[in-house]
Amino acid sequence: MSSATALLLARWQFAFTVGFHIVFPAFSIGLAAFLVVLEGNWLRTGKEVYLSLYRYWLKVFSLVFGMGVVSGLVMSYEFGTNWSVFSRKAGPITGVLLSYEVMTAFFLEAGFLGVMLFGMNRVGKGLHFAATCMVSFGTLVSMTWILASNSWMQTPQGFSIEPGTGRFLPESWTAIIFNPSFPYRLLHMGLAAFLSVAFVVGATAAWHMLVARRRGEKASEPVRVMFSMAMWMATIVAPAQLVAGDMHGLNTLKYQPAKIAAMEGDWETEDHAPELLFGIPSMEEERTNYAVKVPLLGSLILTHSLDGKVPGLKDFPKEDRPPSYVVFFSFRIMVALGLLMIGVGLWSLFARLRGRLYDSLLLLRAAVLMAPAGFLALLCGWVTTEVGRQPWTVYGQLRTEHSVSPIMLPSMAISMTAFVVCYFFVFGTGLILLVRTLRQSPVLGEPAPDETGDLIGQRSHGHEAEAIRGGY
Numbered sequence: 001m002s003s004a005t006a007l008l009l010a011r012w013q014f015a016f017t018v019g020f021h022i023v024f025p026a027f028s029i030g031l032a033a034f035l036v037v038l039e040g041n042w043l044r045t046g047k048e049v050y051l052s053l054y055r056y057w058l059k060v061f062s063l064v065f066g067m068g069v070v071s072g073l074v075m076s077y078e079f080g081t082n083w084s085v086f087s088r089k090a091g092p093i094t095g096v097l098l099s100y101e102v103m104t105a106f107f108l109e110a111g112f113l114g115v116m117l118f119g120m121n122r123v124g125k126g127l128h129f130a131a132t133c134m135v136s137f138g139t140l141v142s143m144t145w146i147l148a149s150n151s152w153m154q155t156p157q158g159f160s161i162e163p164g165t166g167r168f169l170p171e172s173w174t175a176i177i178f179n180p181s182f183p184y185r186l187l188h189m190g191l192a193a194f195l196s197v198a199f200v201v202g203a204t205a206a207w208h209m210l211v212a213r214r215r216g217e218k219a220s221e222p223v224r225v226m227f228s229m230a231m232w233m234a235t236i237v238a239p240a241q242l243v244a245g246d247m248h249g250l251n252t253l254k255y256q257p258a259k260i261a262a263m264e265g266d267w268e269t270e271d272h273a274p275e276l277l278f279g280i281p282s283m284e285e286e287r288t289n290y291a292v293k294v295p296l297l298g299s300l301i302l303t304h305s306l307d308g309k310v311p312g313l314k315d316f317p318k319e320d321r322p323p324s325y326v327v328f329f330s331f332r333i334m335v336a337l338g339l340l341m342i343g344v345g346l347w348s349l350f351a352r353l354r355g356r357l358y359d360s361l362l363l364l365r366a367a368v369l370m371a372p373a374g375f376l377a378l379l380c381g382w383v384t385t386e387v388g389r390q391p392w393t394v395y396g397q398l399r400t401e402h403s404v405s406p407i408m409l410p411s412m413a414i415s416m417t418a419f420v421v422c423y424f425f426v427f428g429t430g431l432i433l434l435v436r437t438l439r440q441s442p443v444l445g446e447p448a449p450d451e452t453g454d455l456i457g458q459r460s461h462g463h464e465a466e467a468i469r470g471g472y
Contacts, residue, residue, distance in 0.1 A: 005409055006404075006407050006408065006409045006412045007400070007401060007404050009409070009412040009413060009416050010082040010083070010404050010405075010407065010412060011400070012416065013078065013082065013412070013415065013416045013419060014075070014078055014082065014083070015386075016416075016419060016420065016423070017071065017074050017075055017078065017419060017423070018075065018382070019379060019382070020071050020423055020427060021068065021071040021072050021074075021075065022378065022379070022382055023375050023378070023379070024064055024065075024067045024068030024071055024072075025068050025072070025139070025142065025143065025146075025193075026189075026192065026193040026196055026197075026375065026378055027064045027068070027193075027196065027197060027200075027375075028061065028064050028065050028068050028139050029139040029140065029143055029190070029193040029194075029197075030193040030194045030195075030196055030197030030198070031057060031060065031061045031064060031197050032061065032132075032135055032136035032139045033136050033139075033140075033194065033197075034057060034197055034201065034229075035054055035057060035058060035061060035116075035132055035136065036129075036132055036133055036136045037229075038050050038051075038053050038054040038057065039051075039054050039128075039129050039132050040129065042054060043125060043126075043129055048444055049221050049222050049225050049444060050225075052222050052442055052443065052444050053222050053225065053226055053442055055120075056222070056442035057201075058116070058117065059437055060434065060437055060438065062117055063430060063433060063434050063437065064434070065109075065113070066430075067427060067430045070426070071423075071427070074419075081405060081407075081415075082404065082405050082407060082412075083393075083403055083404060083405060084405040085402065085403050085404060085405060086393050086398065086403035086404075088167065089165070089166050089167050089168060089398060089403075090153070090167075090168050090393070090394055090398065091167075092167055092168060092169055092170060093149075093152060093159060093168050093170055093176060094149045094152070094153070096170070097145055097148050097149040097152070097176075097177070098145065098146070098149055100145050101141075101142050101145035101146055101149075104138075104141055104145070105138045105139070105141035105142030105144075105145060106138070106142065108134055108135075108137065108138035108141065109134075109135050109138035109139065109142070111134075112130075112131040112132075112134040112135050112138070113135055115127070115128065115131035116128070116131045116132050116135050119131065140190070143186070143189060143190065143193075144186060147182065147185050147186050147189055148176075148177045148179075148182055150185075151179050151181045151182040151185050151186075152176055152177075152179050152182075152394075153389070153393060153394050153395065154179075154181050154185075154255075154256065154385070154389060154395055155179045155180040155181040155182075155255045155256070155395065156168075156179065156394050156395060156396070156397055157175050157176065157179050157180070158170065158171055158172040158173070158174070158175025158176040158179070159171055159176065161397075166398075168394065168397070168398075180251060180254075180255050181248075181251055181252070181255060181256075184244070184247050184248040184251045185248065185385075187244045187247075187248075188241070188244045188245060188248050188381075191237055191240060191241045191244055192241065192374065192377065192378045192381065193378075194233060194237050195233070195234065195237045195238060195241055195341060195374045196374025196375050196377075196378055197374070198230045198231075198233035198234045198237065198374070199230070199234065199341065199344075199367070199370050199371060199372075199373050199374045200371055200374070200375075201226055201227075201229070201230040201233075202226075202227055202230030202231055202234060202367045202370070202371075203367050203368045203369075203370060203371030204226070204371075204438050205219075205223050205224070205226045205227030205230060205367075206227060206363075206364040206365070206367035206368045207368050207438075207439075208220075208223045208441045208442075209223055209224070209227065209358060209364055210361075210364055210365070210368065211441070213361075213364075219358065220441060220442070220443060220444070221444065222441075222442040222443065222444060223441060223442060224358055226442070227357070227358065227367075228352075228357065230367075231345065231348035231349075231352070231357065231367075234341060234344060234345035234348065235345035235346065235348060235349045236345075237345075238338065238341040238342040238344075238345045239342055239345070241338060241341075242338060242342065245338070246301075249301070249302060250302070250303075250304075253302055253303070253310075253311075256388070256389070256395060257311040257315070258311070258313065258315075258316045258320060258321060258322060258388075259322055259327070259388035259389065260302065260310070260311060261310075261311045261312055261313045261315070261316070261321075261324075262281075262313060262321065262322040262323070262324040262327040262328065262388055263324075263327050263328060263331045263384060263388060264276060264298060264302070264310065264328075265279050265281045265288040265291070265324055265328045266288075266298070266310055266311065266312045266313065267286050267287055267288065267312045267313050267314050268312040268314060269309060269310065269311050269312045269314075269315055270298075270299070270309070270310055270312070271299065271307050271308065271309045271310075272295075272296055272299055272306065272307055273296075273298035273299045273302070273308075273309075273310035274293035274294055274295045274296065274297060274298050275293065275294045275297035275298040275300075275301060276288060276291050276292065276293055276298070276328075277292045277293070277294060278290070278291070278292040278332075279291035279292065279328070280325070281324035281325045281328050282325070283321070283323060283324060283325065286313070286314060288324075288328075298310050319391065320391065322387060322388045322389070322390045322391075323387060323390065326383065326387045327383075327384050327387050327388045330380045330381075330383040330384045330387070331380070331384045333376070333377075333380045334377045334380035334381045334384060337373050337374075337376055337377040337380070338377055340370065340373060341370065341373055341374065341377070344363075344366055344367065344370055347363055347366070348363060348367075351363050
């Protein structure tokens with residue numbers, strides 16, 4: 001019993017640390033690309049508004065990037081302390097892929113980050129823009145290597161298993177890196193990062209426009225520009241993410257049918273399958289209670305055919321079934337948030353065409369409420385992906401219960417408690433600084449960090465303090 005509880009705590013600890021960490025790299029990826037667009041527009045047009053927005057969001061990027069680095073370091077130790085069996089067996093593949101991420105992406109980011117943060121007035125415009133592009137490119141390279149490793153765990157290929165040790169030995173690095181799920185997961189994650197940042201930028205701008213409206217003033221040009229840019233991104237990327245998710249679903253149906261069955265709450269294989277909009281899956285009863293179904297829609301969505309065959313969980317041994325009650329709801333929350341983001345994007349397009357993009361009070365309030373939507377959807381997608389892979393760490397090859405270190409329950413409980421306390425203190429402080437920064441309205445002539453020596457941005461505006469006290 002104690003070993004099973006220790007395994008559960010090890011899984012919860014890794015889920016907790018990864019759940020914190022995944023938000024920050026996604027934020028960095030999307031925000032770095034946004035900074036490239038802002039600086040590129042400034043160089044192309046010479047308009048000061050783009051430079052001011054660049055400097056404003058650069059402060060946010062520095063905070064988010066730093067928290068991402070710190071939160072990511074912890075997981076490296078967890079692989080050794082809590083998941084040493086997995087590291088020993090899968091290390092010849094996953095360890096190499098993650099080392100590539102460090103040698104390429106991390107060094108690239110670290111090499112140009114200083115120039116990006118403090119070199120605006122010390123190097124030429126072209127060189128500084130190149131540094132911004134390299135940092136952004138580094139975040140994308142980092143995502144590529146990490147997803148190559150994780151995707152291989154989802155759809156492993158290109159390996160052999162060493163007799164006696166059970167270690168996974170690489171046979172073809174091309175097959176390992178470009179495994180069947182990798183392209184779809186890379187596209188899906190990249191779009192998720194861009195979409196998450198778009199809604200944070202849009203919410204920040206909408207909040208400042210509501211503050212200006214309450215004071216009876218017109219929102220500043222930087223605020224209006226960044227709201228317009230964010231809504232364009234939502235309008236374009238949110239529907240694209242729906243298409244990418246559909247392609248990813250077709251791939252998952254082919255290579256991880258048990259995950260699809262758990263996501264859909266299906267227990268019997270059907271060739272004219274309905275779509276379960278809602279229900280409560282029961283692993284014990286092997287059924288989904290209180291199911292609300294739409295006839296034929298399940299086959300249409302998953303196979304693009306009205307008579308396509310959809311797998312059921314009863315096709316798989318009980319010990320190989322993912323916990324449907326978790327995956328079922330996390331998937332639906334992700335889809336619901338995605339549809340809401342599409343709705344807000346189309347709403348903003350309609351308001352733009354009517355010339356009311358900056359004047360629609362309901363749209364501005366909706367944009368503020370949608371600030372965390374992208375990141376919540378991302379976390380739900382991660383839960384769907386990782387819990388849906390259970391009971392495997394390497395799908396179909398290495399079980400989770402055989403991957404954990406021989407750890408004792410008291411040690412696991414102490415470390416879990418310490419992680420929770422430290423994370424909430426450290427990252428809670430970071431999030432407070434982040435909110436304080438975003439509460440300051442961007443202004444034309446925003447100072448660069450190398451002019452003020454201040455990355456957090458402690459400008460004091462009396463009207464901002466008044467607005468904050470007013471409840472916005």
